[in-house]
Amino acid sequence: MKKLRRTMLFAPANNPKLLFNTPIYEPDCIIFDLEDAIKIDEKDAARNLLAEALKVVDYGNCEVFARINPLRTPTNDKAPFGELDVRTLVPAGLRRMRLPMCETVEHIEELSILLDELEEKHGIEKRSVKIQASLETVLGVENAREIAACSDRITSISFGSEDYTKSLGAVRTKEGSEIFFARTQIVVAAALAGVDAIDTVWADLGDLEGFKKEVRSTINLGFVGKSCVHPSQVKVVHEMMTPSMEEVEKSLKIVKAAKEANIENGGVMQIDGKMIDIPIIAKAQKIVSLAKGAGLIK
Amino acid sequence: MKGICGNEKASDVLVSVDLSVIGISIEIRSKLKKMFGYSMEKAVRESLDELNIENASVIVEDFGALDFVIKGRTKTAIERAIKNGGGN
Amino acid sequence: MKSKMLLNKVGREIPSYIEGYKKITLYKGVFEGQIEGRRYAPLKTGSRPGDNKLLYNIKEAIKKSKLKDGMTISFHHHLRNGDYVLNMVMKEIAEMGIKNLTICASSITKAHGPLVDHIKNGVVTGLETSGLRGEIAREITENNILRKPVVFRSHGGRARAIEAGEVIIDIAFIAAPTCDPMGNLNGMEGKSAFGAIGYPIVDVKYAEKVVAITDNLVSFPLNNISISMSDVDYVVQVDEIGDPSKIATGSTRVTKNPLELLIAEKAANILIQSGMIKEGFSFQAGSGGASLAVCKFLRSYMEGNNITGSFAAGGTTAYLVDLMKDGLFKAILDIQTLDSAAVGSLLENQNHIEISASTYANPHNKSCSAHQLDIMVLSATEIDTNFNINSMTGSNGMIMGAIGGAQDTAAGAKLTVVVAPTMRKRIPIIVDKVTNIVTPGETIDILVTERGICINPKRIDLIEILKDKIDLISIGKLKNKIEHLTAKGNKPDYLDNIVGIIEYRDGTVIDIIKQVKI
Numbered sequence: 001m002k003k004l005r006r007t008m009l010f011a012p013a014n015n016p017k018l019l020f021n022t023p024i025y026e027p028d029c030i031i032f033d034l035e036d037a038i039k040i041d042e043k044d045a046a047r048n049l050l051a052e053a054l055k056v057v058d059y060g061n062c063e064v065f066a067r068i069n070p071l072r073t074p075t076n077d078k079a080p081f082g083e084l085d086v087r088t089l090v091p092a093g094l095r096r097m098r099l100p101m102c103e104t105v106e107h108i109e110e111l112s113i114l115l116d117e118l119e120e121k122h123g124i125e126k127r128s129v130k131i132q133a134s135l136e137t138v139l140g141v142e143n144a145r146e147i148a149a150c151s152d153r154i155t156s157i158s159f160g161s162e163d164y165t166k167s168l169g170a171v172r173t174k175e176g177s178e179i180f181f182a183r184t185q186i187v188v189a190a191a192l193a194g195v196d197a198i199d200t201v202w203a204d205l206g207d208l209e210g211f212k213k214e215v216r217s218t219i220n221l222g223f224v225g226k227s228c229v230h231p232s233q234v235k236v237v238h239e240m241m242t243p244s245m246e247e248v249e250k251s252l253k254i255v256k257a258a259k260e261a262n263i264e265n266g267g268v269m270q271i272d273g274k275m276i277d278i279p280i281i282a283k284a285q286k287i288v289s290l291a292k293g294a295g296l297i298k
Numbered sequence: 299m300k301g302i303c304g305n306e307k308a309s310d311v312l313v314s315v316d317l318s319v320i321g322i323s324i325e326i327r328s329k330l331k332k333m334f335g336y337s338m339e340k341a342v343r344e345s346l347d348e349l350n351i352e353n354a355s356v357i358v359e360d361f362g363a364l365d366f367v368i369k370g371r372t373k374t375a376i377e378r379a380i381k382n383g384g385g386n
Numbered sequence: 387m388k389s390k391m392l393l394n395k396v397g398r399e400i401p402s403y404i405e406g407y408k409k410i411t412l413y414k415g416v417f418e419g420q421i422e423g424r425r426y427a428p429l430k431t432g433s434r435p436g437d438n439k440l441l442y443n444i445k446e447a448i449k450k451s452k453l454k455d456g457m458t459i460s461f462h463h464h465l466r467n468g469d470y471v472l473n474m475v476m477k478e479i480a481e482m483g484i485k486n487l488t489i490c491a492s493s494i495t496k497a498h499g500p501l502v503d504h505i506k507n508g509v510v511t512g513l514e515t516s517g518l519r520g521e522i523a524r525e526i527t528e529n530n531i532l533r534k535p536v537v538f539r540s541h542g543g544r545a546r547a548i549e550a551g552e553v554i555i556d557i558a559f560i561a562a563p564t565c566d567p568m569g570n571l572n573g574m575e576g577k578s579a580f581g582a583i584g585y586p587i588v589d590v591k592y593a594e595k596v597v598a599i600t601d602n603l604v605s606f607p608l609n610n611i612s613i614s615m616s617d618v619d620y621v622v623q624v625d626e627i628g629d630p631s632k633i634a635t636g637s638t639r640v641t642k643n644p645l646e647l648l649i650a651e652k653a654a655n656i657l658i659q660s661g662m663i664k665e666g667f668s669f670q671a672g673s674g675g676a677s678l679a680v681c682k683f684l685r686s687y688m689e690g691n692n693i694t695g696s697f698a699a700g701g702t703t704a705y706l707v708d709l710m711k712d713g714l715f716k717a718i719l720d721i722q723t724l725d726s727a728a729v730g731s732l733l734e735n736q737n738h739i740e741i742s743a744s745t746y747a748n749p750h751n752k753s754c755s756a757h758q759l760d761i762m763v764l765s766a767t768e769i770d771t772n773f774n775i776n777s778m779t780g781s782n783g784m785i786m787g788a789i790g791g792a793q794d795t796a797a798g799a800k801l802t803v804v805v806a807p808t809m810r811k812r813i814p815i816i817v818d819k820v821t822n823i824v825t826p827g828e829t830i831d832i833l834v835t836e837r838g839i840c841i842n843p844k845r846i847d848l849i850e851i852l853k854d855k856i857d858l859i860s861i862g863k864l865k866n867k868i869e870h871l872t873a874k875g876n877k878p879d880y881l882d883n884i885v886g887i888i889e890y891r892d893g894t895v896i897d898i899i900k901q902v903k904i
Binding site: 308309330332333334335336337362363364365366 | 781782811812813871872873875876878
């Protein structure tokens with residue numbers, strides 16, 4: 001079953017309690033932040049703390065990511081912390097990382113070469129350390145298609161709306177029409193590359209209705225998951241992404257029939273007088289997968 | 299020669315390291331010293347070993363932290379002490 | 387008398403004889419042992435027309451009650467941290483030079499700090515209570531200032547002991563928010579009202595003398611009578627029996643802490659999956675943290691499925707009262723009203739029923755409400771792999787809590803659930819052996835933590851119902867997982883002196899507390 005990534009729950013990497021308590025809320029993914037949430041003079045402390053946590057804490061079924069610091073500055077000089085983050089955390093057990101401010105294929109290649117070196121040096125299975133490219137600038141979003149497809153290390157791409165709207169000179173609104181194009185662009189790029197698309201955060205914890213509205217659009221646009229900043233958001237997203245039992249039953253039927261008719265890879269069949277083709281089968285499989293993830297079926 | 303890392307907050311520690319001494323001395327200041335002092339000291343020793351430090355005085359002010367937190371903070375305090383001009 | 391060490395049913399070593407304590411019977415099981423003998427009765431008294439019970443002050447009441455060295459006096463703790471009465475009475479007693487008294491209190495609160503000096507000065511040489519906190523607890527555990535073990539009893543156990551004459555109360559001092567000159571009193575009216583007055587309802591039937599102390603004297607007859615004048619000897623009027631801001635703590639809020647909410651939600655879910663949340667079910671929960679939050683999650687389920695419970699009991703909070711007002715429970719049985727917001731309901735609502743500590747939890751009467759419970763939700767400071775619970779001492783051996791009604795409700799409820807985090811700071815809650823046993827594991831069914839749910843292996847029936855619906859983990863495995871992060875804590879160092887005896891509700895000894903070596 002494909003790994004669900006409905007929620008990526010952020011936690012600052014310098015917070016001891018969150019390092020061992022975040023998995024309790026059962027997000028699909030946890031993302032420990034070494035970048036924006038950490039002050040410059042605490043970058044080293046956060047990095048070392050996360051490394052020690054990775055060695056002993058059991059994160060259960062949560063997929064653990066770290067948002068490392070960028071490897072390059074906007075002017076393409078070497079950035080101070082990113083490389084050290086990777087060199088410290090991969091040997092400590094980190095296998096998933098979000099690279100922020102990703103703008104070009106070169107950014108990914110540079111990180112990938114560093115990972116090759118570390119996998120070799122530490123006897124880690126080659127290519128097993130994966131990257132989530134975070135697209136947060138105009139250029140990044142523009143290059144989404146290339147970036148998403150450029151490496152087998154890329155499992156997902158994510159959208160960061162705050163920096164994007166800033167770099168565009170737009171105003172970030174709750175209604176979100178200014179980021180609609182970027183979000184769709186990212187979903188398309190991810191779909192073409194066969195990777196997951198992760199939607200941006202909703203920061204206003206006091207506005208539950210607004211959050212639910214945005215999650216509805218996250219789902220409708222085709223994002224696989226959403227970045228979250230609080231455990232309460234995880235619950236909401238999981239509930240909204242949980243199919244109804246009716247949908248589940250229908251989908252189970254379709255998946256079963258498709259398996260029997262052996263057309264999973266091409267063709268058309270009929271169920272209850274309706275035409276069922278590959279896209280519908282794929283959707284049914286996704287629903288079954290969501291149902292299993294939500295614990296509706298075993 | 300000296301480095302500090304951590305916070306005086308619940309579940310954290312404040313670790314002060316001085317590399318300009320001879321030998322290893324570890325002082326644990328904690329309400330839980332009786333119960334967990336042995337484990338806290340072990341975490342500090344492991345941190346010193348893992349960074350190949352043979353001379354250091356370490357003071358740990360504990361606020362109910364788990365051992366991995368002690369290790370993370372100790373290692374950072376050591377690295378900061380080295381950067382601040384200490385050596386082994 | 388030479389004493390040897392015996393082992394009770396939960397594996398605790400208990401000496402066969404303790405100086406100053408009654409004949410020791412060892413804990414042998416929840417409902418084991420014969421119930422024999424008659425209930426105790428105080429001396430007969432009489433009255434005449436024209437009797438005046440109203441005295442000038444507390445000192446006069448103490449004199450008239452003929453308090454002497456070596457006697458036993460009782461107090462209740464309904465005024466919580468706002469109580470003035472115990473301190474006022476003890477101050478007078480000390481000034482009068484009376485010594486060697488035993489205090490049998492329903493509990494001792496943070497308001498009772500001055501007791502430390504009374505103990506050090508020999509005014510008080512015996513203490514019987516549900517719990518101890520703060521400085522008294524520290525002084526007793528570390529320095530053994532009482533020089534005699536404190537006897538800890540549950541609410542039901544205290545009622546039982548009083549009714550059986552195991553503790554004979556010479557004078558009961560009753561802090562009374564509203565009282566008439568003949569001694570009819572209640573706890574639910576007046577500026578210092580606290581609600582139900584369940585604990586001393588027992589005391590007044592068995593004490594030799596009863597003194598009511600009130601800051602709200604009303605004319606005869608009081609129309610809302612919780613304790614009758616037929617059981618009261620004297621009435622004293624004072625300016626204030628307590629500090630309303632500390633008695634009346636408003637409404638206990640449901641926690642917002644995400645961890646506690648998560649535990650509560652998991653607990654509510656398992657209660658629902660067990661099939662026990664159904665029409666007519668009965669329920670009680672502790673008031674702390676996650677316990678109250680369980681009510682919140684059950685509420686949505688009950689509303690969504692049109693379920694009305696028969697009764698809720700407590701430790702009554704405003705939240706429970708709202709559940710009843712909104713038709714989700716038919717009645718509330720109230721031994722102690724925790725929120726001032728709930729006090730009004732006692733007066734207005736016929737179905738908000740005041741009960742005595744005996745009716746609540748005494749195992750040696752004809753029935754108690756604890757035995758009618760379907761579900762009880764508790765918390766704990768420690769739990770061990772046999773599901774024994776500690777709510778009395780910390781992992782460092784220091785006394786800092788109470789038994790409360792836990793022994794009683796856990797024994798009585800069909801399903802007892804403990805809600806607790808896996809660790810507090812870095813101290814693990816699940817241990818190999820609890821520092822002291824308060825509530826035996828055979829009365830505990832399920833442990834719900836944020837990292838796992840454990841069912842007592844003895845409950846094969848529950849495991850059968852729940853194993854396919856809920857992820858379960860063995861308590862031993864969960865303990866190991868947590869110890870991997872916290873490390874095993876060193877056990878406390880003890881001296882030989884026994885500073886506390888923990889009785890089970892039937893009067894047997896379930897554990898002893900030793901003096902802690904610092």
